[in-house]
Amino acid sequence: MLDLDDGAKSAERILAFRDEEGDVSRDYVDAVAQAVEAGDAEKVRDLVRPFHEADQGALIEALPADARARLIGLLGDVFDFAALTEVDDSIREELLDELPTKTVIEGMKDLESDDAVYILEDLDKDEQNEILEGLPASERVALQKSLDYPEDSAGRLMQTELVAVPPFWTAGQTLDHLHATEDLPQSFFEVFVVDPGHRLLGQIFLDKLVRSPRIERVDALMSTDRRRVHATEDQEQVARLFERYNLVSAPVVDEAERLVGVVTIDDVVDVIQEEADEDVKALGGVRWDEELSDTxxxxxxxxxxxxxxxxxxxxxxxxxxxxxxxxxxxxxxxxxxxxxxxxxxxxxxxxxxxxxxxxxxxxxxxxxxxxxxxxxxxxxxxxxxxxxxxxxxxxxxxxxxxxxxxxxxxxxxxxxxxxxxxxxxxxxxxxxxxxxxxxxxxxxxxxxxxxxxxxxxxxxxxxxxxxxx
Structure with missing residues (x-):
């Protein structure tokens, strides 16, 4: 057993909790399980805090079923709800049933819209509505709009957080806006240019923006020939577009060409993996949504x-x-x-x-x-x-x-x-x-x-x- 009295607070300590393949080690899982069993919230937080959402998801899957919800409860605001997008569907559904609705709502507030939709879309309508009612109005409307799009469409895949500016702004105004605005996406690659009706005119990558003269208008800097996807387009088509044109992000527009969101490469990688997984299972006569955690x-x-x-x-x-x-x-x-x-x-x-x-x-x-x-x-x-x-x-x-x-x-x-x-x-x-x-x-x-x-x-x-x- 590893000596974990001081918690995993350093990079060296994090590496010590990984096995030869880079996954969380069995010793680490056992240590967390013991801390959860003892109800030691401080130790649980020290052990889990440094890890990425994907590792937190792997930890949840590795823990005994009766310890998973207790782990999230002990972690409190330290737990990244995005970790629920990294676990099997059946495990996520069990956790959402076990966790108090208030806990789920608080966790959803910190998620990007695409992750929130991913978690919500597998719930029944009553559960969706109960969670949505507890969210701020602006978030609730955006999430409901995404959920109204067809399953496996770009509208379900996109995130609605983005940066859009009018064509008459200058590069300097745009940069000042980025510096002064707190409510920006956690990560983004480009600034979109829209008309008064919010129809997409073009976009500017951040590297071009920061290197341009401050007095240059954005409509002179923007690119208009970039690929875009429609909200109702199938996610396989979106993934194929990314693969063919080596995209890292793509704007999503509705039937009136209004900008409604953006799809990023991290979500497309998940789609490619999901579609490949479905095809492999189908060739073997296995149900597409079968998980290792199924009974x-x-x-x-x-x-x-x-x-x-x-x-x-x-x-x-x-x-x-x-x-x-x-x-x-x-x-x-x-x-x-x-x-x-x-x-x-x-x-x-x-x-x-x-x-x-x-x-x-x-x-x-x-x-x-x-x-x-x-x-x-x-x-x-x-x-x-x-x-x-x-x-x-x-x-x-x-x-x-x-x-x-x-x-x-x-x-x-x-x-x-x-x-x-x-x-x-x-x-x-x-x-x-x-x-x-x-x-x-x-x-x-x-x-x-x-x-x-x-x-x-x-x-x-x-x-x-x-x-x-």
Missing amino acids: VMTIARSRFVWLFVNLITAFVASAVLGLFEGQLQKMVALAVLAPIVASQGGNAATQTMTVAVRALAVRELGAGNAFRVTLRESLVGLLNGIGFGLLTGAVASLWFQDWNIGAVICIAMLVNLVAGALGGILIPLTLEKVGADPAVSSGVFVTTVTDVVGFFSFLGIATLWFGLG
Whole structure:
């Protein structure tokens, strides 16, 4: 156990509380848990105060469930409510249910609007209204406006705190305004220029502003060709805009081109991670919002449906084997080798499907290049089919001392790898066309295609080749 009597007050001490990967260490978590159990508010504050909101979030997740709300209570105003944006959804919801409404309201007052919306949007309407009623009117109106935008839109992602000035101001007036105004965003990169109707005219980055002559008007300094996003635009589109044009922030406008907020890179990074996480889970048939903190029953229920669908498709593939029951009884080698053909085709199809789903997600694959990409993947399947067909055929010939077996599996392997490549790209494209999510639905259909084609091609070719029947 670390000696923590004096608290973590120095950089060296903070480093001592991290493990080899830079995360909060188990010893640190245990020390905080003991202080919480003892009700020692002073020690808890000394231990937690130096840490970033992300580390505070990691600490909350690592603590026993019954200690989390008590930790926040002991920390008081030392606790950064932004840490709640760093924890699993289920843990955050439990904490918000346990904490007194007054504590939540006080914590929300110090948050930037985007963090406040992130916390509020998962609550039901009654809980949202109860918290909003306790906030100052200006904050309440701004947060309610953001919550009225569609889920996963730029309006939900943006922060409403920003700096906007009229076009006739000079650089000197703008800088004086920044120096004299206390209620500024915690961090910002640019000053926006708006007309009397608050419509966005342009923006000036701070580095250009501070280097310009004080008498220069801002409308002469502003850039008008910067990218902007609309409040109803999907957050994936916003993230793609940031990625394509290397943005660190972007203004958000409403349908009348009025400036309503700004999206910053820290929020976009979270979106990219969230979308990637959803796609990875979807490819595995896992619910997009599944968290490590979910209960056993919750996870079991969410996974049951997709496993049931997989079971049905497995019966379909087995039914193909049933069609060739007589041939399998006559030649045991067919039963031994058939799964190899299906498995290899499935693996090849999964590779193609992964590339296709990812390309569709980032809008790199569409009608303009679908034929070219499909042809490319088919040729890849053909080349791999020839290579693995010859290799598998040689091994099977030596294994069963029969070159006919080798020839049959060679041809079947070629057919199934080409079919897998085609299925791996055509199925996601078709699902995208009909409005289904390719990441969620592709896997089960692709697996079924490769199993059915693999078994049918191998056993069908064998039947023709050997005259079994």
